[in-house]
Amino acid sequence: MAIGDRVAELSAKLATQRAVIETEEATKNAFVMPFIGRVLGYDVFNPSEVIPEFTADLGTKKGEKIDYALVHGGAVQILIETKKITEPLRWEHASQLYRYFSVTNARVAILTNGQFWEFYTDLDEPNRMDAKPFLVLDLAAVDRTLLPELAKLTRESFDLDSVLNAAGELKYIGEIKRTLAAEFREPSEEWVRYLGVRVFSGKNFTRQVREQFAPLVEKAAHQFLTEQVNARLKTALGPDAALDATTPAEPQILAPTPPVPAQDVTPEATDVVTTEDELEGFRIVRAIVCSEVPASRIASRDAKTYFGILLDDNNRKPIARLWFNRSQRYLGVFDEDKNETRLPINDITDIYAHADQLRKTVAGYVRPAIPPASVPMG
Template identity: 60%
Template sequence: MEFTDRLSALATKVKNQADAIATEEATKNAFVMPFISTILGYDVFDPLEVIPEYTADVGVKKGEKVDYAIVRDGEVQILIECKASLGQLKIEHASQLFRYFSVTNARLAVLTNGVVWKFYTDLDAPNRMDAKPFLVLDLMDIDETLIPEIQKLSKDSFDLHSIISAAEELKYVGALKREIAAQFRDPSDEWIKFFTSRVYEGAFTQRVREQFTSLVGKASRQFLTESVNDRLKTALGATTLVSNEAPVTSEPVVELDLDRDTEIETTLEELEGYQIVKAIACGEVKPNRITQRDAKSYFAVLLDDNNRKPVARLHFNSKQKYLGLLDADKNETRHAIESLDEIYQYADEIREAVRRYS
C-alpha cells in the first residue's frame, strides 16, 4: 500500500473512532502507535527503534517521561508526547518536550492527540524547541501539500537535513494559510481596513467600516466560489462523461446569488460538499444541469435549478453535519456525517435521485 493510501486509511479510522476514545492510553493504542508503525514505518515493539515511556533526567527533574522516543542509528531523533484524542492540544502540554529537547540529540518533537499532529524543531534557537510548530497535520482534514514532508519522517525516507531545511518555510506558510482562512471566515478590522483603503478614497469612518464589513465578507465568499468553480471545471473537464453526454460547457459551475437574502451565508464547506454531490451526479447528467440554492436552514443541490427536483440537501449550519436525501415521495432522511468525504458513501442514492427526475 502506498504512503498516501496508508495515511488515508488511518485518517478514516480516526474519523470513525475519535469520539469513542476517551483516555490518553486508548489514544496511544488506537491512533498513535498505528501512526508510528503504519505511517512512519517504525517497529513499536522494537526498543531499538521505539522507546515507550522514555526517561532522561533533566536538572532537578528526575524520572519524567516522554511517551515515545524514536531512535535511528542508536540516537534519539524524534520525541513524541501524547494527550487524549478528545482534548485540545495546547503548548502547555509540551513542557516535557521542551525540557527533553535540550538534553537529547533529537531535532524533532511531536505533540499529538492522535488526531492533530504538531511537529516542532529548533528554528528560533539551537537546541531549544520552538514555541510554534513548523508543521500541523490534522487527520480529520489532511492538507495534501504536507504529505511529502510527513513521508520524509518515515523510516524508509528519513531525511533530517531536508526536513529542517524546509521547516522554516513550512512553519510560516502553514501559519499564514490558517490566518488567511480565519480572515475569510470572520474578517478582522485590520483586514477590512486594508482592503477598503485599496478601493475607497474617502475617510475610514465608522459608517464606512460598517458598510465595508459586509462588502469585504461578500467579496471574500465570491472569490472562494470562483476558486471552487475553477477547480471543479478543471476536474470535470478531465473526466470522461457518460458516452451520450456532450462535453462540459463553459457555463458557471456554481452560481451564488449572494444578494438573495443578506442573512444567508454560504460557507466554503457547503460549496465543497456541493462539489462532491455534483461530481457524483455528473455520472448521470450533464454538469450544467446540477445547480444549487442556499437557504437559511439548508443548502440545496438541485437538478435543472428546479426546487421540485432536489438531489440532496446539506445541513451544515450546526456542529453536527447532515446529508439530506429524499425518496420518490420527497420524504427526507438525514444522515449524520463527520467529514465531507462521507458523502461518497451515499453515491448510489444521489445517482438514483438524479435518475428519477431525468
C-alpha cells in the same frame, strides 16, 4: 501504499471512532500508535525502533517520561508527547518535550492529541525547542501539500537535513495560511479596512463605512475561494467535469432511482459551480473508500444538480452523489443493481454514518462475484 493513502486511511478511522475515545490511553491505541506504525512506518512493537515511556535524566529531575521516542540509525531522532483527543493542544502540554529536547539527540518533537499533530524543532535557538510548530497536520482536514514533508520523517525515507532545511519556510507559510483562513472565516477590523480603503470611493473610511463593508468582505472572500476551487477542479478534470448535467430534479425522492447515463457536454453545462462543501464531501467519501481501493482511483464529476463520485472516472461505477444544491441535503448511495437511494443529511460529516454502504459499493466493483455452483444433471 503511498503516504497520502495511509494518512487518508487513518483520517477515515478518526472520523468513525473519535466520538467514542475519551482517555489518553485510548487515544494512543486508536490513533497515535497507528500513526507511528502505519504512517511513519516504525514497528511499534520493536523497542529498537519505538521506545514507549522513554526516560532521560534531567539534572535533579528523575523519572520523567516521554510517551514515545522514535529511533533511526541507532539514535533517538523524534520525541512524541500525547494528550487525549478531547483536549485541545496548548503550549503547556509541550513542557516535557521542551525539557527533553536539549538532553537528547532528537531534533524533531511532536505534540499530538491524535487528531492534531504539531511538529517542532530548534529554528530560533540551537538545542532549544521552538515555541511554535513548523508543521501542523490535522487528520480531520488533511492539507495534502504537507505530505511530502511528512514523508521525509518516515522510517523508509528519513531525511532529517531536508526537513530542517525546509522547516523555516514551512513554519511561516503555515502561520500565514492559518492567519488567512481566520480572516476568511471572520474578517478582522484591520483586514476589512485594508481591503475597504482600496475600493471605497468616499473620502473617509469611517467606522460606519467599515461596519457596512465587513459583511461584504466576508461574502467576497467566500465567493473568491469557491471560484478559485471551481476553476482548479475544472482544469484538473478537463471538459468531462460537466458531464451528467441532466438528472431528476425532485430532491425529496428517497426511493431507489436508476443512475442517469453520461450525457455529452453542452454549452449550457458550463455554468456548473463546485462548492467547498461538495469538495469536502468528496474528500470524506474518498477517505472512507480508500480502504477498498487506492485513493487515486476515486474521481468526481460535478453537475448542475448534484456532485457525482465515481470509481475510475467511470459513469457505470457510481459510488455516491452529493445533492447539496438545496436546503435539505442528501447523500445518494447505490445498491448492487446501481439503484440510487437518497439519504437526508444535516451535516457533511453525517456521510461517515454511511461508510459501510459506501465501502460495500466499491467492493462490489472490484471484487468479482462468485458464480453459483453448477447443478449436476440427473
